[in-house]
Amino acid sequence: MTADARLVLASASPRRRELLARLGVPFEVVVSGVDESSTVATDAPGLTAELAERKARAVAALRPDRIILGSDTVIDLDGRVLGKPESPDHALAMLRDLRGRTHRVVTAVFVLDPATDTSHAGVATTMVTMRDVSDAELTAYIATGEPMDAAGAYTIQGGAAAFVIGVEGDLDTVIGLPTALVRTLLAATTDHRH
Numbered sequence: 754m755t756a757d758a759r760l761v762l763a764s765a766s767p768r769r770r771e772l773l774a775r776l777g778v779p780f781e782v783v784v785s786g787v788d789e790s791s792t793v794a795t796d797a798p799g800l801t802a803e804l805a806e807r808k809a810r811a812v813a814a815l816r817p818d819r820i821i822l823g824s825d826t827v828i829d830l831d832g833r834v835l836g837k838p839e840s841p842d843h844a845l846a847m848l849r850d851l852r853g854r855t856h857r858v859v860t861a862v863f864v865l866d867p868a869t870d871t872s873h874a875g876v877a878t879t880m881v882t883m884r885d886v887s888d889a890e891l892t893a894y895i896a897t898g899e900p901m902d903a904a905g906a907y908t909i910q911g912g913a914a915a916f917v918i919g920v921e922g923d924l925d926t927v928i929g930l931p932t933a934l935v936r937t938l939l940a941a942t943t944d945h946r947h
């Protein structure tokens with residue numbers, strides 16, 4: 754993460770920072786401050802794509818000479834979209850709905866080159882299956898505070914690893930940044946500049 758990096762990650766998420774760092778490309782972090790409550794799209798791919806683009810465009814206004822990467826993650830449970838919980842009670846309701854079932858984790862990525870107003874975007878999906886976790890386990894997990902900052906009220910890389918019995922797709926899509934997709938989109942953006 755160097756100050757003179759050409760790439761800017763438009764995200765406050767430490768998980769996204771860690772995942773992007775794995776690609777070995779230097780980058781700077783600028784938080785978008787986008788209000789995620791006002792969206793037009795209602796389906797998971799459309800919603801995440803819309804928010805990833807808005808995060809990137811908000812930061813492009815601050816760093817017009819850089820390449821900007823925005824991203825967003827939600828859960829799709831049989832067509833119902835779950836974002837971050839608003840309260841511990843909301844987290845409990847979400848986890849009760851998720852237990853014993855399979856859901857999709859959808860993460861969109863939007864890479865923008867403001868200098869040429871070109872963009873490359875994509876959406877990645879991973880299926881996650883949770884076992885039938887007891888209320889006592891869910892309550893203890895929520896008490897750790899960990900679920901409050903994650904879509905669907907769980908972090909697969911944290912305490913909720915014990916709830917997950919199946920993953921179909923890339924784990925980094927669940928944690929918030931599909932690195933294979935990011936690599937492809939960054940390569941397309943760089944190609945465009947030459």
Ligand SMILES: Cc1cn([C@H]2C[C@H](O)[C@@H](COP(=O)(O)OP(=O)(O)OP(=O)(O)O)O2)c(=O)[nH]c1=O
Nearest residue numbers: 764765766825826903904907908909927928929
């Ligand atoms: C399902 C799941 C989500 N998450 C995280 C990824 C995302 O950071 C978060 C979903 O919220 P987002 O709104 O996508 O992202 P964010 O608010 O954390 O960061 P920013 O908008 O600034 O980029 O949930 C996990 O870390 N582990 C998981 O298992």
